[in-house]
Amino acid sequence: MGTWIRAVIVGSTLALLSACGQSTGSAPTNAVVGMLAKFTSDPYFVAANKGAEEAGRELGLTVEFNGPVDANVAAQADIIDRWVRRRVAAIAVSANDPNALAPALKRAAAAGIKTMSWDADVAPDARPVFLSQASFEGMGKTLVEMMVRSAGTAAGDFLIITAVLTAPNQNRWIEEIRKYAAATYPQMRIAAVLPGDEDLEKSKNVALNYLQANPGTKGVFCVTGIATPGVLEAVKQLGLTGKVAVTGLGVPSLIRPYLKDGSLEEAALWNPVDIGYAAMYIVNAQLKGTLSPQSGYVAAGRLGKLRFIANDIVLLGEPLIFTKDNVDQFEF
Amino acid sequence: MSVTTSLRRLTWPSRDAVLAVLFIAEVAMIGILVPGYLSPYGLLDASRQFAEVGLIALGMTLIIVAGGIDLSVGSLLALVSVTIGFSFQAGLPLGAALFAGLAVGAAGGFFNGVMVTSLRLHPLVVTLATFALYRGIAFAVSKGAAVSSFPEWFGIFGQTSIGGLVPVQLICFALLALVLALLLARTPFGRRLYAIGNNELAARFSGVNTALTRIIAYTLTGCLVGLAGIIYTSRISSARGNAGYGLELTVIAMVVLGGTRITGGSGTVLGTVLGVLILSYLQDGLTYGGVRSDWALIVTGAFLIVAVLLNEIFRRVRR
Amino acid sequence: MAVETQVEMPMARAMTSRERRWRSWPQTPSLVFLVVLIVVLCVTTPGFATAANLRGVIEQVAVVAIVALAVNQVVLAGEIDVSTGSLVAICSFVYGNVALSQGGAWLPLCAALIAGGAIGAVNGVLSTYGRVPSIVATVGTQFILRGIVLLAGGAQVLNLAVDSRSFGAGAPLGIPTSIVVLAAIFLAMQWLSSHTTFGRDIYAVGGNSRAALATGLPIHRIRLLTFVLSGVSCGLAAAVLLGQIGQLQATAATGLELKVIAAIVLGGTRITGGRGSNVSPVIGAVLVGVILNALTLNRVSGAYELLVLGALILAAVSFEGVRQRLSGERN
Secondary structure, eight states, rough: OOOHHHHHHHHHHHHHHHHHHOSSOOOSSEEEEEEEESOSHHHHHHHHHHHHHHHHHHTTTEEEOOOOOOSSSHHHHHHHHHHHTTTEEEEOOOOTTTTTHHHHHHHHHHOEEEEEEEESSGGGGGOOOOESSHHHHHHHHHHHHHHHHHSSSSSSEEEEEESTTHHHHHHHHHHHHHHHHHHHHTTTTEEEEETTTTTTHHHHHHHOOOHOOTTTEEEEEEEEHHHHHHHHHHHHHTTTTBEEEEEEBBBBHHHHEEEEHHOOOOOOOOHHHHHHHHHHHHHHHHHHHHOOOOGGGEEEEGGGEEEETTEEEEEEEEEEEEOTTTTGOOOO | OOOOHHHHHHHHHHHHHHHHHHHHHHHHHHHHHHTTOHHHHHHTHHHHHHHHHHHHHHHHHHHHHEEEEEHHHHHHHHHHHHHHHHHTTTTTTTHHHHHHHHHHHHHHHHHHHHHHHHHHOOOHHHHHHHHHHHHHHHHHHHHTTOOOOOOOGGGTTTTTTTTTTTTTHHHHHHHHHHHHHHHHHHSSHHHHHHHEEEEEEHHTTTTTHHHHOOOHHHHHHHHHHHHHHHHHHHHHEEETTTTTTTTTHHHHHHHHTTTTTTTTOOOHHHHHHHHHHHHHHHHHHHHTTTTOHHHHHHHHHHHHHHHHHHHHHHHHHHH | OOOOOSOOOOOSOOOOHHHHHHHHHGGHHHHHHHHHHHHEEEEEEETSSSHHHHHHHHHHHHHHHHHHHHHHHHHTTOOOOOHHHHHHHHHHHHHHHHHHHHSSSHHHHHHHHHHHHHHHHHHHHHTTTTTTOHHHHHHHHHHHHHHHHHHHHHTOOOOOGGGGGGSSSGGGGGGGGHHHHHHHHHHHHHHHHHHHHHHHHHHHHOOOOOHHHTTTTOHHHHHHHHHHHHHHHHHHHHHHHHHOOOBBOOTTTTHHHHHHHHHHHHHHOTTTTSOOHHHHHHHHHHHHHHHHHHHHHHTTOGGGGGHHHHHHHHHHHHHHHHHHHHHHHOO
């Protein structure tokens, strides 16, 4: 008797949990597109999802947004595999590691699913097209120029705080920073690249410890938006505002107070809502078979025409630079 | 003892019957709620994700039955994976690198066992230290980077299937589950594990070499972690230091869900297998149905607590 | 040196100073190690011995130390709490939202303390009356809470106003606020342990729960209260953390539980309960902080951090194990 009571209670608990866990929405008659973020608890990716959903509504696509809870690539591969099993129409990824997702994406392609990458690329042979938010060279140049403006000089030691050490877009930008600096400002020396692991507190502590040991540092590059507020706090705490320049990527909602009080002069980003939006238009072109690099551009709804800057790379646009004057215009 | 009695004892204790019913009910529920989920291919394919965790859970069952615990399995998995990847990158032939990975797994388990027994330290504390130590070594060796270029044939462990349907790792898991079930239930070694878990002092006075038995349990788990590491690296096709974060807690949840008491002395491999299946298909169903990963955390945590609570409640009702 | 007994019996009176000193033996190895380490670092690493650096170190460990002081009591009572990371995250979520809508710092603090205490109570009930082993219960709540914080607050961006950051930012009289808070908590715990029956009872329950039960102590209630204490301290730590960083992140304090347990174990508290003092977790936390600081100052790559931490815990634990065997104690 006890056995059956057990079974009933646990079974109904399960049923309840399963019911709670069920995704809302009817069985999709639209094509389902899997939108994979680096991790889900980031206003940047949530904004990208908003853009993707907006495009989805315009195009008649159902966007399913998912990602690991932290910047974990194995979990990303798992999510892709389940989408493959479900035979979704397309998968769009922003990768935590360029090579680790390649096998999963190739499996998807073999199953007839359209694949593309946005924001953070995978190995080029694993996807036909990559949506780049800003050209890497453009980003490198913008970052260096912003730093020179903030620091007032290009000579000296500079620190870079990045995300996880394998993050592909960060690594490309760091490479471009080095290249542009070597070409234009040879006295600029990148003294260290330290990971903040997309964690505010860690980014702050890493910067704090480093700046205490190296007070002669002229500036800190934050190549991920999550690091910027943490680094700014570290600089403020050490009383080095004004002596150590901070610049890099910035998500407006996170950096607004620092722009207003002057501890941050400029930061760059692009509109994440737009990148999500554009990604869906590219996916749509893939699904309809109308994506053609030869024509040189992709039509992207309200964003107009997006250029192909290489056979397989579409450019979203130029980086947006935020200052205290324009930061209030942006909601993300 | 007649054949039917021993058969019945080995294969169908009543608690495990409940878990089996639960599992079937769960899969049916998911099948109803999520269109397209129920398909032989799909259900079998889901095993790719849980074969590794399942292997480790088998070993963990032995450890917990003997009254111990091992929090370092996730970190050891990362270390095994990094060993395979980076020794391969350093020039070792892949076959040798795989053996190196297995050896590292066994060594890690052995080290845990020795520390627990020789210094009479609480396994929680020892494996907490090795939890940090093993992953620390993995990070130090890999320096935050990853090795992702392996030869094609390496995918045989994690990415292929027999007859296009049954994943290789599932067969591996099933075989080892059978072996370990027999080991635990039908051999003197298994009986010793139960004895130590029930009352270590009494076991020692009965002449059981508690230290050796426990070391074997930990080392065996380490070997299983080594094997899981090979499958994992093959499946993801990448060796990196942050593999298996939080794995140990999921494994413990599965073992406890399967009816093994955390204080030791009782539990079966069959129960653990069912625990693995129930939790894995639940997470699989949720992700497949489009539910965000954040929910998986909540569900796993809730399941863990509910499982142990019910364990306790019904032990009293039974008595 | 007095022979250490195997069992801590509940005491009917306050301790004499000799007994108090005797009780602090477990901390001595870690304290000695810490002092030696600091001396070595002062000599070998330039930049370590500056006031700014040391201040920074203690500020960084403040959050860990505050939580460790309370979890120390849980461990002393014979249980464990690994949900502290997620607890701090959810309390900072509560604090942040209350601060945003009501402003100020004390009201959000109260909210955070209440939230922490309530969840601590749930941990406690599960672990005591629910007969769920505390490792399992707190792991379960850790998962559940983290999932809730991620879902509810994952996309939320919280910029705290300056007056809501009082517990972590600023430095009244030149001493950073977080250090002041830490000192206050330490004193409170000291008072609890040596001047209240509750504090004494915790040692009894952890040392030999059957004996404690036999003497009529309500062991379940005592253990439950230690969990509540742990939860409340997480609420306070959340206030300090938010004060330090100024922004909320849903993945905040991930991994805090490892640092907390490491601090407690390194400091010398016995994991099975009954032995330890309030100084232990603070020493342990400072030890961890100093070592990590030393790594950064010496330009050692961040990849080695966890390795050093793990080796350290292992060394401390082995040392304790050898010491126990030599002095004839059973585990």
